[in-house]
Amino acid sequence: MKTRAIRLYGVNDLRLEAFELPQIAEDEILAKVITNSICMSDHKAAEQGASHKRIPSDVDKNPIILGHEFCGEIVEVGKKWQGKFKVGSRFSIQPALNYKGTLDAPGYSFQYIGGDSTYVVIPHQVMELDCLLPYDGDAFFLGSLAEPVSCVVGTFHAMYHTTNGSYEHQMGIVEGGNMAILAGVGPMGLSAIDYAIHNPDRKPGRLVVTDIDDARLNRAQDLYSIEDAKQNGVELIYLNTKNSSDPVASLLDCTEGKGYDDVLVMAPVRMLVEQADAILAKNGCLNFFAGPNKTDFTASLNFYNVHYASTHIVGTSGGNTDDMRESLHLMEKGLINPAAMVTHIGGLSAVPEAVINLPNIPGGKKMMYTHLDFPLTALSDLAELGKTNEMAAELAKLVDKHKGLWSAEAESYLLENCKKRIEE
Template identity: 30%
Template sequence: MLRLRDYVNVSDDYSLPETMQAIVLSGVGEQNIRLSTVEIPECGDDQLLARVDAAAACASDNKLIDQGSSHPLLYGWDIAKYPRIIGHEGSVTIVKVGKNLRNKFSVGERFAIQPAIPSGPRQFKERYRNYGKGIRKLAIGYTLPGLFAEYVQITEETIEAGCLLKIFDNKIPYFAAALAEPISCVIAAQERIFHHVKDSVNGKQRIEIGLKKGGTALIMGDGPMGFMNAELAMTHHPKNIIVSGHHQERIKLINKALEKRAKNQSINLICILSEQLEETIAKITDGNGVDDVIVAVGDPNAHEDAIRYVAPRGVVHFFGGIPFKNRIIKIDTHKIHYDEISVVGSSGSDPSNIVTTLEMMGKGLIDPGNYVAKCGGLDAAIPLIHASRQREILGKGIIYPHARCPLFDVKGWNPKKEGEFLEKYLVKS
């Protein structure tokens, strides 16, 4: 595997081309996405230039494509005038280090990226509404350079915020590191869930973080994030995990992937269609309701139903974001007041959650290959985005920017398969 060996071994004399290819968004709608040839970004004194090894498509990309410059994270940036490279889930290798960072970073180091950057803009302030004043959060693949590209400029905002997370275990493949961010969002979400517990009737209450141990957890949604939530829910050791969705094929896929592990941990895994949900909950919980509900879909009806399904003193987590125009839902306040349920939510993760994710991958506690349904080279990125938008994909899609290969279906993606793919389809820069 000479081609792959040369790719993996990055040294200080790494040769950069003058141009690269990238997926660029220049307006509202899928028709304004292009695979374009652009100049290689410069590397400033306080910046890094990185090779993008793998990037994943996310449902959040759809919101950016549909909203364009009106997207909240663009803050008025005119993408028709200043097009953006999109993509915010990925893994990178440093190929150039700015002179002021050479005591902190080295060529050849690998990193995962936290794309939500808690910072205001340092560059191009004139492109932001109100000259960027009041902005406290930027994002990779929005106004900061994105990862559907052969190379990416890592700017001061990302570095100073600690959002570049080093991969210490080289056994972690490129695709797994690219999935560290979405998986970390699941870890962060489940850490938002909490329960008041005590050891005796008159004992002092304490708070335990996470899904209720020995309880019943419900994951609403059979997409990639529902799948991830179901697997990570097992780390909290509930007695029952119910996964519901509208797609029989996806439900079967989740059940097949997780049933052995669930059995080994004495967890009762129940994967069903949404229409069976109410009856199943009543049967499993004797009509009491579930202890935890994670709503991993952006459907307002599902968010409202979750309130009905939760047991007294249970927790509902709104994980999937509802489109802006449908964001107002009805909630029975008696469930909150009299049943004392808690409603929480999250929309991302903390860098520490990515560190935890990488550690869990290294220990074999997470199998990210379970989630990969399609792969391809950079030329397959637009077809992947289209498949995601049309819900024609049963899991996550991985793009290898330095390969050229049409989009194809995969099952059980792993380091060996990734290596064979790269050996065959890598192209010279």
């Protein structure tokens, strides 16, 4: 089987190449990739090359396939796994394998598996660790988003609270409690709002979402309305803190001065961290979700409250396999829709430039269709492109139909009508 893939040879040395995949062994699986979502971790991998902790030192001689947020269909199943997996089934993959203590992961460490490709050989480690996850949803791009969504799911599960007189930690957000998501209307923040409102197992009673831009807040409210939240048992408040003389007081006023049981900080800004600490209720938990670029990033915390009010701090940067399963399940049931994460689409040949320049490209997730060939395109640009391009015009209509979001309907149209395809 021949595949075409984006292979990494060294620092920002990404090449679109065609090559033969080896015949699968009895403990391997051959799969077709349909979508892969570009992650900032891909940019870091390209930027660091062989010095990256997950990338082999001999990558210049044995290049790896980039991409770890992918979804596709099983093409051939090795003998060992034929009782568990079937040809034609859709799948997603948990890339953080932790196989025998190694950091090896699809999209970083292997020659024959990575999301930026047309076909891959799934190695035995993935199945042995139960990291090949069935996906029964109707859109491949949602399967690709399962990994970033799992980071949000994991955040909610990682929150913890204590009980006086006991040393046991109660894991998860406080059911029916006060929750705040600060700087909460970026792609990951929107996903957190979606999960907080629509997760059937545990919800806050009140959710306050902040930002400093009215347009972004209005967009969030259009996607996740106060009325919808109320129907799901959550009082939802959107708050612009930019013009507030005292953001902490404004936030506390939303809780009648009680403070917040759970606070997520979605941007690596010192002022936000300190704001979050100041609004914690007794036994409240602060989750520093945003990953800073600076290794010396610091902020002040009130340790009087740590001692006497039992406030806590935790940081999460990913989800585990159970979090991915939960994400896939909720998407399959239509309970959550992380499409708000996607702001761009593109074909396989657009991957290298998008990965290398990712910090300079605004918006959220870049969803790449690996069997198609077209440039990276912002969803917001489709209408203008549609003036001279029939396919873009139809995609613009479909995006508009779904409140500016990418959708299963738009994906289906793209897969059927894109004329430029990667030859197989």
